[in-house]
Amino acid sequence: RKEVEQDPGPFNVPEGATVAFNCTYSNSASQSFFWYRQDCRKEPKLLMSVYSSGNEDGRFTAQLNRASQYISLLIRDSKLSDSATYLCVWGGTGGFKTIFGAGTRLFVKA
Amino acid sequence: NAGVTQTPKFQVLKTGQSMTLQCAQDMNHNSMYWYRQDPGMGLRLIYYSASEGTTDKGEVPNGYNVSRLNKREFSLRLESAAPSQTSVYFCASSEAGSTNQPQHFGDGTRLSIL
Numbered sequence: 001r002k003e004v005e006q007d008p009g010p011f012n013v014p015e016g017a018t019v020a021f022n023c024t025y026s027n028s029a030s031q032s033f034f035w036y037r038q039d040c041r042k043e044p045k046l047l048m049s050v051y052s053s054g055n056e057d058g059r060f061t062a063q064l065n066r067a068s069q070y071i072s073l074l075i076r077d078s079k080l081s082d083s084a085t086y087l088c089v090w091g092g093t094g095g096f097k098t099i100f101g102a103g104t105r106l107f108v109k110a
Numbered sequence: 111n112a113g114v115t116q117t118p119k120f121q122v123l124k125t126g127q128s129m130t131l132q133c134a135q136d137m138n139h140n141s142m143y144w145y146r147q148d149p150g151m152g153l154r155l156i157y158y159s160a161s162e163g164t165t166d167k168g169e170v171p172n173g174y175n176v177s178r179l180n181k182r183e184f185s186l187r188l189e190s191a192a193p194s195q196t197s198v199y200f201c202a203s204s205e206a207g208s209t210n211q212p213q214h215f216g217d218g219t220r221l222s223i224l
Binding site: 004031032034043044045046049051087092097098099101102103 | 145150151152153154155168200210212213214215216217218
């Protein structure tokens with residue numbers, strides 16, 4: 001089992017839809033998680049940090065379920081500009097071992 | 111407002127050639143990282159530098175060396191390039207010396223080895 005697993009997708013949704021991605025992790029001893037977005041042939045950019053049960057920023061909500069060892073990302077009212085790959089990151093236990101998931105691809109269509 | 115700057119953006123090498131990828135950050139961050147990204151796989155850590163003067167191996171260090179030249183600069187060297195090192199390389203930096211802080215990425219170096 002990979003340490004961080006994501007459904008690669010792609011998820012194809014219409015504009016205005018709500019879409020959710022899950023990310024599971026095998027090591028429960030992490031104090032931090034992150035969601036990044038990565039556009040095609042670009043660098044990853046931080047979308048959201050999660051240090052407790054969750055976080056919300058506008059149309060984006062992250063929920064952390066420590067008991068089941070997954071973190072989700074919910075996008076409401078999808079925009080065309082949300083089309084990207086979303087990377088889940090297990091932040092580790094205070095050292096330097098950050099683990100990136102392979103990403104979930106999202107296409108938002110008009 | 112440069113953030114993390116990587117050079118070059120693209121490079122083609124022949125097997126056995128050597129080269130150095132450069133990275134500089136202007137955010138006064140303590141920690142810097144080198145990753146590679148291959149299709150269908152997550153970013154994999156090659157080397158990191160927790161603070162100026164220190165470097166440590168990550169998940170996939172074989173075939174690479176690094177130098178933390180000063181607080182701003184962290185270079186990655188391929189001594190004898192191999193086709194398996196064809197990849198996109200990202201440099202990143204973070205404020206504090208732990209993975210509890212998010213990392214900020216440069217825009218990558220696309221490296222092809224023939």
